[in-house]
Amino acid sequence: MLTKLRGKILVVDDDETIRLVVSAILEQEGHMVSHVQNGQEAIMVARLGWPDVILTDVIMPVMDGFELVSRLKADPTTAHIPTIVMTSLGDSSARHRALSAGAEDFVTKPADEAELLTRVSNHLRLRDYYNRIVETNHGLEREIRQRTDSLVGANLETIFTLCRAMEYKxxxxxxxxxxxxxxxxxxxxxxxxxxxxxxxxxxxxxxxxxxxxxxxxxxxxxxxxxxxxxxxxxxxxxxxxxxxxxxxxxxxxxxxxxxxxxxxxxxxxxxxxxxxxxxxxxxxxxxxxxxxxxxxxxxxxxxxxxxxxxxxxxxxxxxxxxxxxxxxxxxxxxxxxxxxxxxxxxxxxxxxxxxxxxx
Missing domain, CATH: 1.10.3210.10 (Hypothetical protein af1432)
Known part of the structure; x- marks a missing residue:
């Protein structure tokens, strides 16, 4: 059985009722939740490095969900955060547009509790795998750098010893x-x-x-x-x-x-x-x-x-x-x-x- 992962979820929607309902579903599952009412506020939170996953509506004032996704994916500091777009059941054009902008997934609106939790859980798991890969790569880079530095040091020591041998002449x-x-x-x-x-x-x-x-x-x-x-x-x-x-x-x-x-x-x-x-x-x-x-x-x-x-x-x-x-x-x-x-x-x-x- 897969271990349940708990994460930090950012909910973005201009409708306060939807924000509260979605937040309650996620919090009951043990997730930490923060919510904002438009894309501009979401970008500010995302750049702080807080959320593990972002759930966003499409139609919002100030900055809609499509622009939010595009900006998140264009910024190296936020591009790695999985973004799930919430759309109405029959709005296939919005789904295609969101995926084209870079969104990883979508859920239907109003939220189906089981679908919402499953999709969030899947992306948290992918995020966990991503973090492990990054950590492993950093460890490999450190090891390679240490071995390279050691090899360079040994080569320079050999050169210096040869120069010292010449100096003794x-x-x-x-x-x-x-x-x-x-x-x-x-x-x-x-x-x-x-x-x-x-x-x-x-x-x-x-x-x-x-x-x-x-x-x-x-x-x-x-x-x-x-x-x-x-x-x-x-x-x-x-x-x-x-x-x-x-x-x-x-x-x-x-x-x-x-x-x-x-x-x-x-x-x-x-x-x-x-x-x-x-x-x-x-x-x-x-x-x-x-x-x-x-x-x-x-x-x-x-x-x-x-x-x-x-x-x-x-x-x-x-x-x-x-x-x-x-x-x-x-x-x-x-x-x-x-x-x-x-x-x-x-x-x-x-x-x-x-x-x-x-x-």
Whole structure:
């Protein structure tokens, strides 16, 4: 035997007697009932999400039943509410018109108690099935999203581990990758980038030097200046990094490839490997260029000591003979300058982590 379902029923009719009679029949069966006298009032109640089923007359002032049904079905917030139209026994044209407008069912008027309760019960049951399907779909969506997030996280962790392996070949084995990631987030936020771009950039920037995995250790760790032949080998890490990352369906790897190839390009066209300039340089690479230079100047290398924040700011904003502000996107450099103290905070935070983890 089917379990009886109790629901919230909205009765719409301009005739008070009919409203009261229909409400009494439904209430005796255990349903909660509210009633209004025209379609306009019904829409206001329906948009509150209250009724499980709507019973409506056809001929009413202000807004009739046909317009009510049409508006309910055109509104995504109310389209799912089953609507039963009450018509006189011989009014087949009204029934066809109501069904064409989107009504789910109809009952004869004056109301036959058994027919009314049966039709309401059937639509409550369909509504219950609908709610269960929606709940199940939401659960499946959550599960798929969780599994997708877990897979993305695992993939990014693998990428980050590979980048760390490359970093151990280089001179800096500390928190360079984490710092670069946070710098890029700060600069992208400071320039109003959207959340999707910022997320992708934050994950992609640690891949910028992955091409150095193909550079001999003797060149990477050389304490003095590189000779021309060694410098050519070093410069090739940009193109090698792009080849390692290109062709992927992952947006993180695609952005990583852009950054790997272009992060040594200069705004004035004096960079490498292609000598492109201005906005021809992809935006992620222009952001990376500032972040990478800031961190490189602040970090000790075999060929140079670490510099303090104030010294680095002077070099980036005024130049030092080797670095020139003309190398950097002027708008990004201005945003960086406005938020420079936050970059210093990031560097100090991760330096403390390095010191705590040092043997």
């Amino acid at each position: 280089d001179a800096d084995t500390g928190t360079h990758l984490q710092r670069i990631s946070q710098y890029s987030r700060l600069l992208a936020e400071a320039t109003g980038m959207d959340a999707a771009f910022i997320d992708c950039l934050t994950q992609a920037t640690p891949m910028h030097d992955i091409g150095k995995i193909g550079v001999p250790d003797a060149i990477l760790t050389k304490p003095g200046p590189l000779n021309p032949a060694e410098w050519e080998v070093m410069r090739a890490h940009c193109e090698m990094g792009e080849r390692l990352l290109a062709g992927s369906s992952s947006p993180y790897l695609r952005m990583g490839a852009l950054i790997a190839r272009n992060h040594h390009e200069n705004w004035d066209g004096s960079g490498y490997p292609d000598g492109i300039s201005g906005e021809d340089i992809p935006l992620p690479a222009r952001i990376m260029s500032i972040c990478d230079r800031y961190d490189a100047l602040r970090s000790a290398r075999p060929y140079k000591p670490a510099l303090e924040h104030a010294q680095v700011m002077h070099i980036l904003l005024s130049g030092d003979g080797r670095s020139d502000p003309a190398h950097l996107d002027p708008d990004l450099l201005a945003a960086f300058s406005r938020h420079a103290l936050r970059f210093d905070e990031v560097f100090r935070h991760y330096r403390q982590l390095d010191e705590c983890s040092a043997p």
